[in-house]
Amino acid sequence: MPLKIGLEIHGYLTTKEKLFCNCKNEHKNKEAKPNTFICPTCTGQPGSKPMLPNEEAIKKLVQIGLMLNCKINHEPEKLIWWRKHYNWPDLPKGYQNTISGTYANPVGVKGNFLGIGITEVHLEEDPAAWDPETGEIDYNRSGAPLVEIVTDPDFKSAEQVAEWLKQMTLTMSYIKALDSDAGIKADVNISTTGERVEIKNMNSISEIIKAIAYEIKRQEKEQVKNKETRQWNSAKGQTIKMREKESHADYRFIKEPDLPVINLKKAEVELIKKALPESPMEKLEKIIKKHKISDYDAKVLTANLEIVEMFEKIVEKVSPKMAVQWVTVELLGMLNYNKKTLNEVKINPEHLVSLIKSTEDKKITELKAKDILRSWNKGSKALDVRSQEAISNTKEIEAFVEQAIKQNEKAWQDYKAGNVQALNFLIGAVMKLSNKRADYQTAKKLIEKKR
Ligand SMILES: [Zn+2]
Incomplete structure (x- = not known):
């Protein structure tokens, strides 16, 4: 079986507010103190409900889909928010709202960017940031809009992945949709001879390349019998087994009862398409x-x-x-x-x-x-x-020339004795004295004349 590599790329959208509340989407602001951009919704307080989804985020999602040549699903197709359940300290609600999943209709599908198929482009909310060392949780990024771009397993080498990611992020920078300071996070699916392995936790192109190279070598030695998820440890330069891959059913997807179907009209998509900048x-x-x-x-x-x-x-x-x-x-x-x-x-x-x-x-x-x-x-x-302003007045330059000769008697004697380098030195001195304003040719001529 040939080598197959696919990517799942997460990027932060550059919206002013979070996805389901009015809190500022400024989690990458390094000066911000933890837990300052929060409210009952994005901290998952009991009884809190999401606001209508951020329209700016939906628009940016459509722009991204279009730049990747996706078909955009709009009305009458039903774009539904789902609850994706899992238990982790960074997820106070116990679920994440997403437009993706087993039964979902993502916004962008069947795209193609530089020869690589795009399976889907969708939107979800980011969980909070949990520090396993201290146990502290920062909710500033909880509820931030995240775009996920999933490619088909079309890549054939690590180098191809690197070049494609470079071009893709450059293209995204042209629509100013992704927060370039926040960078990208990517999961890589890779299969060589056996089952598919997913590698998580990479946040730079160079790490992705190293992880792919490591995994190809590892799979040459160890046959992969079951689908599994591995974590990239950049300090060790290794992938480490996390778990056997859970299936979609494990997330217990259900429709989000507190959010309406996304109201995306064909005319709206057309307008966004017309206004797209050049790639x-x-x-x-x-x-x-x-x-x-x-x-x-x-x-x-x-x-x-x-x-x-x-x-x-x-x-x-x-x-x-x-x-x-x-x-x-x-x-x-x-x-x-x-x-x-x-x-x-x-x-x-x-x-x-x-x-x-x-x-x-x-x-x-x-x-x-x-x-x-x-x-x-x-x-x-x-x-x-x-x-x-440049000085082209001969008299003014002459004054600088005389001063330069006076200050550099040795160079002057050398020049008179036929040393060409000494001439350059003297011209340099004139330029310095005139604060680089003297006309070069005039200065040169005047010195030559004096010889
Ligand atoms: Zn909030």
């Missing part, structure tokens, strides 16, 4: 065609929505060549160096356009422009081009 692939093809840029540059730009949006805005005002250079080299270089995102540094397209235009008009030198860009991070708010 990374569509954006890539578009910018290559429209601006005649290289595949490589287009890939760098589209790997991040903020960055490609910045490019698309500034390329309306400056040449594609300059836009590519300033965004992919200067801007990204600065961000990577400082480990910041574009949102964090508050550089807007107007800033960048004004910077680029000032160098094109030779108002400031390119070196100076790069300096200004880098200094943004240190708190300078506006682009102060005027005080940084």
Whole structure:
């Protein structure tokens, strides 16, 4: 039997509120104290009832389904909330509300993303966070809307899984539906020669790869006779047996009596579909065609929505060549160096356009422009081009040249004796003295003339 791998991916939706109450959906806010975004509903108090499900969450779920090319189930199909029962300290109600399960009609079905079949896309509430060491429970995330994406067992290797997950999360970032800070949690189903094994508890692509590689090797040695669930232990780099896999019946699914059938109309789905943004692939093809840029540059730009949006805005005002250079080299270089995102540094397209235009008009030198860009991070708010304007006035530069020679007598003598490196050194000194504002060519000519 050939190797078969399937994924169940959980991601947190970026909604303002939780799924069945008005509590803030901010469980990933690191400054938040435990148990601050809670109410009787999301802590499962006796007698509490869920509110109508968060519409924003349903809309985002539909967007995700559409981006994964799923068929969206809408009225007259019945989209029903179920109670999935299990006993665990993180689940005060004793059940989790979900649109999935044995008898469920999930919202998105039969999709396909980059050649991998999508079994279903559905929504459920997250349980609380339980710390087995201390016994403490934090209900901030209890009731947070979770999307679950289930793939068909179409993957043939760990590398394929990694590449697909990268593309999938990038695509999700384009619709801003998933909380990227919260990351993803994934369970992996894997079968090599025997029964299917489910590996739980992985929250990064690199861990998923390691777990798959480990499990393939393990199953070469130990025949898997019964379906089982294993846990990934990243510290040990091993999967550990948790239990023989429970069947759906063990969850005692029943229809949720306190929630109505989801009212999702065909027209609504059509509207969401029309308003969908471009996918990374569509954006890539578009910018290559429209601006005649290289595949490589287009890939760098589209790997991040903020960055490609910045490019698309500034390329309306400056040449594609300059836009590519300033965004992919200067801007990204600065961000990577400082480990910041574009949102964090508050550089807007107007800033960048004004910077680029000032160098094109030779108002400031390119070196100076790069300096200004880098200094943004240190708190300078506006682009102060005027005080940084390039000096092309020969007399002013001459003064700097004389000063540079005076301060670097040895270099001057070396240059006069024919040392070319000494010339570069002297030009450098002029640039330093002029705060990088002196015109390079003029400075060079003036020094040469003096020899
Ligand atoms: Zn609540």
